[in-house]
Amino acid sequence: MKRLLLVVLIALLGLIGVVVGRTLLLPPAAFNSAPVSLPEGLDAQRAAESLAAAIRLPTLSHQVGTPANQQAASDAAFAGLREWLTQRYPRLTATTEQLPTGSPSILLRWPGKDSNLPAALLMAHQDVVPVAPGTEELWSHPPFSGAIADGFIWGRGAIDSKGSMVAILEAVETLIAQGFQPQRDVLLAFGHDEEIGGHQGNRRIAAQLQEQGKRLAWVSDEGGFVVRGQIPGVSQDVAVVGIAEKGYVSLTLQANAQGGHSSQPPAFDETAIGRLSQALQRVGDAPFQRGFDGPTGDLLASFTPAQSFGYRLIFANLWLFGPLVEQQLAASPAGAAQMQTSLSPTLLRAGIKENVLPPSARATLNLRIHPRDSIESVAAHVRSAVADEQISVKVMPAGREPSAVSDVNGEAYKAFAEVIRQSFSNTLVSPNLTVGGTDSRYYEPLTDNIFRFSPLLMERDDLPRMHGTNERVGIETLANASGFYYRLLQSLNNPAD
Numbered sequence: 281m282k283r284l285l286l287v288v289l290i291a292l293l294g295l296i297g298v299v300v301g302r303t304l305l306l307p308p309a310a311f312n313s314a315p316v317s318l319p320e321g322l323d324a325q326r327a328a329e330s331l332a333a334a335i336r337l338p339t340l341s342h343q344v345g346t347p348a349n350q351q352a353a354s355d356a357a358f359a360g361l362r363e364w365l366t367q368r369y370p371r372l373t374a375t376t377e378q379l380p381t382g383s384p385s386i387l388l389r390w391p392g393k394d395s396n397l398p399a400a401l402l403m404a405h406q407d408v409v410p411v412a413p414g415t416e417e418l419w420s421h422p423p424f425s426g427a428i429a430d431g432f433i434w435g436r437g438a439i440d441s442k443g444s445m446v447a448i449l450e451a452v453e454t455l456i457a458q459g460f461q462p463q464r465d466v467l468l469a470f471g472h473d474e475e476i477g478g479h480q481g482n483r484r485i486a487a488q489l490q491e492q493g494k495r496l497a498w499v500s501d502e503g504g505f506v507v508r509g510q511i512p513g514v515s516q517d518v519a520v521v522g523i524a525e526k527g528y529v530s531l532t533l534q535a536n537a538q539g540g541h542s543s544q545p546p547a548f549d550e551t552a553i554g555r556l557s558q559a560l561q562r563v564g565d566a567p568f569q570r571g572f573d574g575p576t577g578d579l580l581a582s583f584t585p586a587q588s589f590g591y592r593l594i595f596a597n598l599w600l601f602g603p604l605v606e607q608q609l610a611a612s613p614a615g616a617a618q619m620q621t622s623l624s625p626t627l628l629r630a631g632i633k634e635n636v637l638p639p640s641a642r643a644t645l646n647l648r649i650h651p652r653d654s655i656e657s658v659a660a661h662v663r664s665a666v667a668d669e670q671i672s673v674k675v676m677p678a679g680r681e682p683s684a685v686s687d688v689n690g691e692a693y694k695a696f697a698e699v700i701r702q703s704f705s706n707t708l709v710s711p712n713l714t715v716g717g718t719d720s721r722y723y724e725p726l727t728d729n730i731f732r733f734s735p736l737l738m739e740r741d742d743l744p745r746m747h748g749t750n751e752r753v754g755i756e757t758l759a760n761a762s763g764f765y766y767r768l769l770q771s772l773n774n775p776a777d
Contacts, residue, residue, distance in 0.1 A: 295600075303596045309586035309708060311516055316705045319766045321454040324759035328433050330368055331446040331758060332426030335435035337361045341407035341473045358384035358472055361406055369449050371456040376468070381488075384472035385481035389465055390452065392772075397464035398727070399494065400772060402765065403482070403501040403720060404445035405474035408437035409747050418749045432752040439746045441502045443753045444734050445470055447761035454762075455769055462772040464497060471719050477678075478719040486722035496727035498692045500768070501720035503732020504712055506704055508739045513591030514583050517707040519700045522714030522732030523686040523693070524575050525721060526621075527649030529679030531662055532642055533559060535671045539639035552641040553630050559666045560625060560643055566665035568621040568658070570606055572598060574651050575713035576618045578688050580605075582710040617715045621650045621658055644676075648715055651682040683721050683730070686711075692729040699771050703735065703764040735764040 318324065337357045342350060365386070366373045376388040386406070392399070411423045421427035421434040428434075437443075448468060471481035489496075504520025511518050537552040548554040572580060584595040594601045609615030616622065623645055630641035647658050655675060663673045686693060688711050697709040714732045723730065737757045745751045 299593060299597050299600065303589070303593045306585045306592065306596055309516070309583075310701065311586070311708050312701045312705055314705060316703060316760075316763070318759055318763050319454075321458055322450060322759060322762050322766060324755055327446060327450045327758050327762050328428050328755045330450060331433045331438065331443055331753070332428055332435070333364060333368070334361060334442045334446055335426035335433070335437055336424060337364065338424045339406045339408055339437070339472070340410055341475045343476055355384070358406065362386060365449065369453045372449065372453045375456050376452075381481070381485055383480050383484065385485060386468070386470040386472075387485050388468040390462065390468070392462045392464040392466065394463060395465055398497040399465035399467050400462070400497050401467045401469060401499045401723065401727075402448050402768075403469045403471070403499065404441045404448060405471040405478075405481075405502070405719065406442070406445065407472050407475050408440070408442070409475050411436060412749075415749055420750055423751070428755070431756070432754050433758065434750070434752045436751055438751050438753040439734075439736060439738075439742070440751070441474075441734060443736055443758055444502060444761065447735065447758060448765050450762040451765035451769060454766060460770070460773075462769060464772055466769065466772070467496075469719075474719045477717075478722065482719035483722045486726065489723075490725050494726060496723060496729075498696070498729035498731060499720050499723045499727055500696070500731050500733065501718050502734045503714045503718060503720075505734050505736050505738040505743075506707060508737060510740060511583050511587075511710075513587035514708070516586055517704065517737065518583060519704060519707050519709045519733065519735075520579075520712050521693075521696070521700070521709060522575075522718075523578070523688060523711040523730075524651050525683045525714035525716070525718060525732065526617075526651075527653075527655065527680050527682035528717055529647050529649060529655045529658065530626075530676040531645045531647065531659060532674045532676060533563075533645065533662075533666065533671055534640060534642040534674075535559065535668075536640045537637070539637045542635045542637055545637060552638050555668065555671065556630070556641040556643055559668055559671050562667060563623065563645070563662055563665045566661070568623070568650070568653065568661060570610060570616075570619040571652070572602065572606070572619070574685055575711055579618070579710050579712040583708055586708055617648065618713055619650075621653045622648045622715070623662075649682050651685055651713070654681055655679050680717075680721065684724055684728070686729050686731065690729065693731065695771055695774070696731050696733075696768070699764065699768045700733070700735070703760065703767050704737075735761040 337360045339357045339361055340354045376390045379387040379389055381387050423436045426435045469485055471478055473481045503522035506517050506519045508517050535552045535556040549558055580595055626646045627644035631638040649658055659675050700709050718732055720730045
């Protein structure tokens, strides 16, 4: 017995040694601890006034079938924004070439010194989502007022994504005024329909560039933010860069049964609604595979060196504590979405009257597909979970596969991350998986490097404002975003580029 206890003790001490050793051997966290100042020539107040003017143009994107008067109002707003851009940024207008898009989307080419090099593409979108009817009075300032108050610019689109658009324009206008010319061409793409899928905007632009045989060095689009106080055990801000985005598909499940009067029903599981409800429960009880592979693993590895020792010990030893970490992450919708394909029941349709058994019942499931999965595999997973030949499972059109994953060890990502560190003090750079959709996916045939990052500081209570009430962005935050794009464009002339 003593020998057994000794063996156990030695094994335990060895395990502790391995766990602590792996923790202590982590490389130091990479971030810039020095203060960062705004590049010369950029003006925070001017940027704020530019964004305020852009917000006052209600560039709403509408689905097909919108009343003609609403569509006409949006068309006028998009035309007004184009005119505003021309007047507000005269140097940019004189220096860049306006390329045709066949839509209100804007595509500008800033000629570089060597047009044979693959171009760099900066993206943002002009269009915004509507304000939910009845919530207008909840806003501190009217949603399309572009009010500048209390250190913020208020209004729909401030975060998503007119703030980024204005930050790009301010940076380009300033650099041109200073005589800067990039080594390679720079394209500026400002879509008009990102919020409804980008089909008439950036999808067409990307197809046009592909037909011309163009290649892109990298693409920078909206995505993650600079977040504060949202990573356990990390005191620094974290700049979250999407290196991939989830796919998208909706499935319909339909059950058919004998209809009739509700006074003499068959067994519950023989009714259309009963059969469908039980199938939905089986689907809910069969979650998709979880894991730390791909972008999620890169995300954890990037911030672990900066965590406090207790957290660092756990995250540096996922081989041992992985199940615990997985369980904790899966407990939150945001954490679960990083690790697996998500499934949401979004529509139910059945019945016409409370005392009539419907002959059919249908449900729609919306899935956001993790890069390890595909449309085919998630449909097969759902069919397997349904396990009922009398329920059809159909894939709806307009789905898209998960994107490719940009290489975090590649030179383009390393250069992009370094510009972030130069632009934001005390900030880590972390790759992650973008769970929503962006227009950048249309450019996958043109580049291996797509980085989804909106250079805006977001604290915990800021994120619900996007698409919500009291959307706003700080004046200093907007200025720092301009500084990021200024440095990113300057980096195009680095010898290593």
